[in-house]
Amino acid sequence: MNWGSASEFFAMGGYGFYVWGSFGVTAAALLIETLLVRKRFGDTRRLLRRELAADRESQD
Amino acid sequence: MNAFVAILRRDLLLAMRRKSEMLTALFFFMIVVSLFPLGIGPETALLRRIAPGVLWVAALLAAMLSLNRLFAADHQDGTLEQMALSPTPLALLVSGKVLAHWLTAGLPLVLLAPVLGLQFDLSSRALGILMLSLLLGTPLLSLIGAIGAALTLGVRGGGVLLSLLVLPLYIPALIFGAGAVEADMAGLGAGGHLSLLGALLALGLFFAPWATTAALRIALE
Amino acid sequence: MNAFVAILRRDLLLAMRRKSEMLTALFFFMIVVSLFPLGIGPETALLRRIAPGVLWVAALLAAMLSLNRLFAADHQDGTLEQMALSPTPLALLVSGKVLAHWLTAGLPLVLLAPVLGLQFDLSSRALGILMLSLLLGTPLLSLIGAIGAALTLGVRGGGVLLSLLVLPLYIPALIFGAGAVEADMAGLGAGGHLSLLGALLALGLFFAPWATTAALRIALE
Amino acid sequence: MLQAHGLACVRGDRRLFSGVDLSVAPGQWLQVEGANGAGKTSLLRILAGLSPAAEGRIEWEGQPVAEGRDDFHARLLYLGHAPAIKDDLSALENLQTSAAVSGRPLDEATALTALRRIGLKGREDLPSRVLSQGQKRRVALARLLCGQARLWILDEPFVALDVGAVDMLCGILDEHIGRGGMLIFTSHQAVQLQGNGARLELTK
Amino acid sequence: MLQAHGLACVRGDRRLFSGVDLSVAPGQWLQVEGANGAGKTSLLRILAGLSPAAEGRIEWEGQPVAEGRDDFHARLLYLGHAPAIKDDLSALENLQTSAAVSGRPLDEATALTALRRIGLKGREDLPSRVLSQGQKRRVALARLLCGQARLWILDEPFVALDVGAVDMLCGILDEHIGRGGMLIFTSHQAVQLQGNGARLELTK
Amino acid sequence: MSQPLINWFKFASPASFYPLAGKLWPWFAALATAFAAAGLWISFFVAPTDFQQGEGYRIIFIHVPASWMSMFIYCVMAFWSAIGIGFNTRLSGMMSSALAPTGALFAFLSLWTGALWGKPMWGAWWVWDARLTSELILLFLYLGYIALTAAIDDPRRADKAGAIVSLVGVINVPIIYFSVKWWNTLHQGASVSMTKAPTMAATMLWGMLLMALAFWMYSIAVALYRVRAIILERERHATWVAELPEMQR
Ligand code: HEM
């Protein structure tokens, strides 16, 4: 265990800005990418469902 | 005025449609700036010394490269004829196109410049002056460039001829723009350079649309 | 082989016909190189130090600028279809076009470079190496550029996209080319750099026409 | 009413035509005829005010056009050889922007109706790049359906259209003339328009 | 002899046509018909080998085209919508270079004869930029007069031609067929060719 | 000879790959989370403070894995492109376009974390060092690929054009790397050279490896998810898409 307290942990021995800047941006970037991919998939699926429903209606 | 907004919107729409167009103008700027350290070598002191010049030349080239699409496509597909036949004064329509050009090819450069300046190890004060000089300078580039683009319209070997016409006219902008940053870095104060740049911009705003319109009418004959 | 000569002749004829085309590529090179002393300031030592890099970057930009007319016109007016339907292999015709591009946009730069180098106070020995490096490097620029031009054919926002694709690929040529001159100026001998440049050229001569042909076929689909 | 007196056109060292007089009154059409290269396109561009005539004068409602340019252009619709279509925009966007630029903005519903009437149903939102030759021409022609221009100058409007579209276009032109519009056009195809018309043959 | 079986073409998410069979034997012509956007141009490009078919196969003299591409192209003359004319070159230079690039160089006399026959007398040395629409098309068509291609594939060859030129072109096509050539073409105009012919209607 | 090949091509068809990818991605996502948790634990709580760089060195635990992934993914894209050109399979183009954004993201993260590391260690956000420069160029290559494929509407054409770009680019990557390296050594002079981390302690190595595994699994999971979306977009008129369970309702 390297850290005496939480504030020590966040200070990172004076390098807090740099370390948390790196880890934070990385985490945020990966998270955003995941969300974007999910949105892309969801949008496509919604569009297709709508198209298919329209097709079925026009056939009936 | 409606037609002005219409043409501005259309040009922005076209830029968006060619999805990556705005981004690629930016990337061009970025890549050209990054080429210089590759050609010259990595010494920080030397790079800091040449940074304002390199950034300004690159901005100038990026703005210029996107010029030939300013009127050429409209000329070829007949849109320009339609513009000339519009009851709205052609100069107004032209101003709309120039504004669209600056928004897509000039403004992004202003915003990116500080990041590239960091790579050359510029101080944050110098970065501020750099942005300010580009903010005043890039609209001037679009205005002057429009005259050149109109003049070379439909002329054989247009693309390169355009740069030949336009680059010399860009030189004052380059000298005052890069000079402002250098003066500041040398502790001389950038005010004089910047106000000259502003004066040039005012002049350009006033005259360039008329010159462009005249050149377009010639190209249409 | 006949068709190779035919297309080479046609492209040269077209370049001649657009009278000033070759000259304007040259002028672009000249103006870009001359912009630097204006942007950076007149110190001789500094200028001599950055000369090889500046000259090479300018050569690279000049070669690149003329790329978008390599295939675009042929694509638009249907000539490219005719080339694809010719019984001669397309790769051969493409090589003819690339050779014509080098003769009109590359070779003139090689010949002009020493004159511009003088402006930066380079020694005559350095000028020789500069010419040699450009002589080896500019054909490479044309070859790589042809791939990019073919890939961006008929693509939205082609012109700027082209530079995005091509400039990163140009970097090795830039590094070895400018590096050769700098190494020589630092007394280290330019042989290594030049032979690497030669090796790259051989590689390019071998692979680029095929990649270009493949890209053209895609564009025609 | 458009009138022209003694028009002449010189291209290079060739005199294409000279002494051309013409007049088109409301409810009239004029078909300009002539072999390839006779100067039809050149004449139409001169009438539209896009290029100057070597000799002669043009009057709109009794006034020289040169004096009331914007006024004339507000009443004019010119469609040339080139269709003025942006490859990257859809048919709908093309129609709306070109209308807005010429000072008569269109709402989406009107534009869509025009496109459907001209036979582009289902293609309204495709980028024009992928449209066929004839479909591109139709996008340009859709402008005829949504403006109040009095004078139409059309250079080869029938080119690349299929038989059905040619009939439809004839109908549109008839309607325009019936409403008291004026029409000047060229065509190598034989077309039958109703109403009061004249032909002008350009010969050397 | 060109044969195609079960050709299909898909553009975007639209199936333009499918199950198209056709065959053209020496001395025969085939006119492809259909409304604007029916897929005529697309079919012709597929037959010429410029774009791949979604389904089906094409045979030339009994062999799949894909296997003898250069051989097929040596016997083919394709003229598309775009005239393949360089604005900066004269009619003569355009004709000579395009012939040389397709592997059949022409001497000046032959080229000049062809240009005169096609009706460009006195325009041989003008830069093509200044030619009229119809004259540009004629420069492209002059290639018909100076090659030994067996199979001609022509996309709307009659567009922009005046009446006289249409007749002349019909004569040229008849001659080609009379010599045992093959011809595939599209046109929205009604044309009368002699010899043994067929029509192919593209419908959805 | 033909039997195994046919099996391969069965999975290379979008119709059979789509459900497979749907089953696989959650596993990779779970693995990524597990490795990341372990890796982060080691990076912050197990690995000791560096006696030279203090706590700042902890950036290494994402910087190095991100750099590795950015280079690795480009090679995988080139691999898929080669398959696509060689065998004309539709799936391979979809795979490389699914990988490109993730690769570009890691290249960006490598630059970002490197810059944040460089400021305290070297006193500059950026120096024109061989590694840094070639990583920057790698980012440009990714962006070129993405911009080109985005600019072409027809997906099949976009795939083929993208394949050419990534193959030409992958030939160029080692060339760039070595050329930049030699370029740099010629002007050692005033430039700051990258300080090698002191001999790596075993715990640090473990932390880096775990984080690298986490990024790797993450990339696979995201690429599979994205390829599913791409398959749906491109095959939306195929009958098998209409019959998918998630398309009912
Ligand atoms: C923007 C700046 C930076 C970039 C683009 C960058 C890029 C890279 C790349 C591509 C690698 C992987 C190379 C390989 O494994 O062969 C790497 C590894 C590494 N980097 Fe950086 N880096 C940057 C800044 C820094 C800084 C400031 C430091 C430390 C002071 C650093 C320390 C390291 C270390 C220790 C490795 C692992 C070396 C090895 O495994 O051999 N980097 N970096």
Ligand SMILES: Nc1ncnc2c1ncn2[C@@H]1O[C@H](COP(=O)(O)OP(=O)(O)OP(=O)(O)O)[C@@H](O)[C@H]1O
């Ligand atoms: N610089 C020049 N020198 C000589 N002749 C020229 C020059 N410029 C144009 N011409 C001629 O002027 C004419 C222009 O014709 P225009 O385009 O008006 O014809 P058109 O009647 O519209 O023909 P088409 O039916 O083919 O469209 C052409 O015959 C062309 O050859």
Ligand SMILES: Nc1ncnc2c1ncn2[C@@H]1O[C@H](COP(=O)(O)OP(=O)(O)OP(=O)(O)O)[C@@H](O)[C@H]1O
């Ligand atoms: N991406 C796409 N999505 C939908 N439809 C498309 C797409 N690309 C092309 N098309 C359609 O494919 C058809 C192409 O037609 P083609 O050019 O072959 O027609 P044509 O029969 O030659 O018509 P014309 O008589 O007008 O020349 C057009 O209807 C066009 O709208």
Ligand SMILES: [Mg+2]
């Ligand atoms: Mg005409």
Ligand SMILES: [Mg+2]
């Ligand atoms: Mg067609």
